[in-house]
Amino acid sequence: MQSPAPFTRIGTRGSPLALAQARLVRQRLSQAHGVPEEDIAIEVISTGGDRSQASNVSLVEIGGKGLFTKEIDEAMLAGRVDIGVHSSKDVATRLPDGIHLAAFLEREDVRDAFMSVKAASLDQMAERSRFGTSSIRRAAQVLRVRPDLEIVPFRGNVGTRLQKLLDGVADGTMLAMAGLNRLNEAHRATAPLDPHIFMPAPAQGAIGLAVRSDDSRSAALVASLDHRETNAAITAERAMLAVLDGSCRTPVGALTSRAGETLTLKGQILSLDGKTAFESEAAGEDPLTLGMAVGEDLIRQAGTEWLAQWAAHP
Incomplete structure (x- = not known):
């Protein structure tokens, strides 16, 4: 006898963090729609970003953030899964035709955390220590305050990176507090970092739910999970990023912070070596307008020559 079709099908990466996020979404869908969790299928999909982890190279060098979502998008478009569950900071600014981000769960802690088994803080790292990261943002922010440190390639899931610290591959690194919290590993953070100094990646800490643009049923299912304030903040940050993506890498x-109906967005761009940084801040009620305004102001401050200089880097 053929098994009944699942209530809906979730597509996710297979890392421990991705699976924890997919299970959280399944739990929320189950509660919102009164169906057993076992009736909501989770399909693990290998992505190019996952397969490139062992190479330890920066995502910028091999195609950008969409490497973590491409195969899940393709599975949705092919009808194999109905909902894509993503760490929103990994979602490309321009989505494939036929796919859109329909909802966001309430945002977790946006901060990065300093991680080390040798030093209690970034300031206390010994001179010329090795700092492990393959994020150009984190590398630039670290070099801005500790230009003496050596940046070494450092990729992998949370467990892999923690093991690399224990193995001495690097003397310190950064991980997102959101991921540590979702894995019940927050106690491993050496010290959370001030987000005004170490500004998070756009959309960091938010789980995004993608569906097919023509799939009204799935859109309605995830709409009940959407957190209004998070949606507005992520919309503003992605709008800022969309402006910047057109001009530089x-x-x-x-x-982003919120007071009543007013959003305040701070944006930052840096040179790869951290020696130069530009910041902009604006407030407003419309997230798209706000994000575009901050992005355009950053471009105005930096100037086309400076942007072209850093855009030339791979």
Whole structure:
């Protein structure tokens, strides 16, 4: 006898963090729609970003953030899964035709955390220590305050990176507090970092739910999970990033706060070596307008020559 079709099908990467996020979404869908969790299928999909982890190269060098979502998007477009669950900071600014981000769960802690088994803080790292990261944003922000440090390639899931620290591959690194919290590993953070100094990646800490543009049923299912304030903040940050993506490939940070109906967005772009940084801040009620305004101001401050200089880097 053929098994009944699942209530809906979730597509996710196979890392421990991705699976934790997919299970959280399954739990929320189950509660919102009164169906057993076992009736909601989770399909693990290998992505190019996952397969490139062992190479330890920066995502910028091999195609950008979309490497973590491409195969899940393709599975949705082919009808194999209905909902893509993503870490929103990994979602490309321009989505494939036929796919859109329909909802965001309430945002977790946006901060990065300093991680080390040798030093209690970034300031206390010994001179010329090795700092492990393959994020151009994190590397630039670290070099801005500790230009003496050596940046070494450092990729992998949370467990892999923690093991690399224990193995001495690097003396320190950064991980997102959101991921540590979702894996119940927050106690491993040596010290959370001030987000005004180490501005998070745009959309950091938010789980995004993607669906097919023509799939009204899935859009309605995830709509009940959407957190209004998070949606507005991520929309503003992605709008800022969309403006910047058209002009440069420099490290980008974003930080959004809210008071009543007013959003305040801070944006930052840096040179790869951290020696130069530009920041902009604006407030408003429309997230798209706000994000575009901050992005355009950053471009105005930096100037086309400076942007072209850093855009030339791979």
